[in-house]
Amino acid sequence: MQQLETDYLVIGSGAMGMAFCDALITETNANIIIVDKHHQPGGHWNDAYPFVRLHQPSAFYGVNSKKLGNNTIDTTGLNKGLYELATNSEVCGYFDQVMQRQFLSSGRVRYFPSCEYQGNGQFSSLLSGVKYSVSFRKEVDSTYMNVVVPSKRPLPFSLEGSAKCSPINDLPVLGQEYNDFVIVGAGKTAIDAVLFLLKNDVKPRRISWIMPRDSWILDRAQIQPTLESIGMALANQIIPGSQSEDIDDFFDKISKAGGLLRIDDNVKPTMYRCSTVTKAELDQLKRVENIIRKGRVKSISDTEIVLEHGSIATNIETLHVDCAGDGLAKRPPVPIFNDRKITLQSVRTCQQVFSAGLLGYVEANYKDDAKKNELCKPVPHPNTDMDFLRNNLADAINQESWIKEPGLKNWLQTSRLNFESHVLNASPTIKILSALSRLPFLRLFNKADKVQKKATENVRRLLDLQATSE
Secondary structure (H helix, E strand, O other): OOOEEEEEEEEEOOHHHHHHHHHHHHOOOOOOOOOOOOOOOOHHHHHHOOOOOOOOOOOHOEEEOOOOOOOOEEEEEEOOOOOOOOOOOOHHHHHHHHHHHHHHHHOEEEEOEEEEEEEEEEEEOOOOEEEEEEEEEEEEEEEOOOOOOOHHHOOOOOOOOOOOOOOOHHHHHHHHHHHHHEEEOOOHHHHHHHHHHHHHHOOOOHEEOOOOOOEEEHHHHHHOOOOOHHHHHHHHHHHHHOOHHHHHHHHHHHHOOOOOOOOOOOOOOOOOEEEOOHHHHHHHHHHHOOOOOOOOEEEEOOEEEEOEEEEEEEEEEEEEEOOOOOEOOOOOOOOOOOOOEEEEOOOOOOOHHHHHHHHHHHHHHHHHHHHHHHHHOOOOOOOEHHHHHHHHHHHHHHHHHHHHHHHHHHHHHHHHOOOHHHHHHOOOOHHHHHHHHOHHHHOHHHHHHHHHHHHHHHHHHHHHHHHOOO
């Protein structure tokens, strides 16, 4: 068994592990060992379907020290007019470049791909079988969020007879062999599957969509690194949210303002998973009329799909596409900083790389675990409609803590992983206003800051009312 020694032993070279290490390399002189079961950096991106793209702009994804893409605006396609979205191959290539040209070239990082971590500093190569034992100062678990893609797990329902069900990864090839398609699932992956088929001229009548729960969806135009986007979020989410009287009124007002979207305006969603679409993509999705709302799939046979609340007919000439399950599950929050163990989790809703970069900065610049955990309260990945409120409140609480710390506030204002920093740095006028504290935490104006606080307090009130009624 080979003996190794390092300051930080990082488990996983996915997006969060890479962003955390990048911050450590920038902020400290620490040595790092990274262990990963994949053959190259990028985590679940190595297993994702070939036509997947980021659902957020490339401008604030990746690691803090290197930009992803060219910050260009798409001029064609369904994302036209918005910031570019990196492809699967672009993301994998990007993380490989960061590893090879920045991490390893620094002389402070050692990387062990294709290795299985057994715990307690022990890991072994999946190829050679060589075993290693690491003496470390701190262990960093970047795998706790447990991202799982459909192609890497068993089907969540039984498959009988000659019925065909494949993960979305096989859709570009198998799609040529079938007359009809059944998409199983209602999240981001299912949305991508439907859009892929429609983009390739499959008639909407040939697509059936099993949707166990309808989902609230974010308008990608309101998640852009621009002043206009922040203004849209203010007008379409924050202001309506601050004026709502109860939970139903909250979602009604925000939905009518365009702050939250849905596939069917006549169905009230009960799910929220941070999926984003453009208005053009939403128009495409609404072309699919055969949506089955009978719960989750229990089994698929040659002639029948059995669901929780009924069944529908199928046949062996139909390709069933598995997009079900929680790709990013709602994990129970645990203390991020716990003596010699660091467990990476989101501290801003659905912003994993931003969170990991911020956690790396905090680890490097604060000594006391209690203080670190006070600044970095985990924000679990959302699942239900109510999580939209819970997560908005949790985000607001964390942000208020961050802006009280001068160093951390400066990091927020300069980090490319923080979308608001792009607004600040794009406009000298806004930068001056921020320096004069007339734009606290990159908010639009003092009035906007007051509206945000009012919305936060109203969300807190609504959650208290909901808890009382349960």
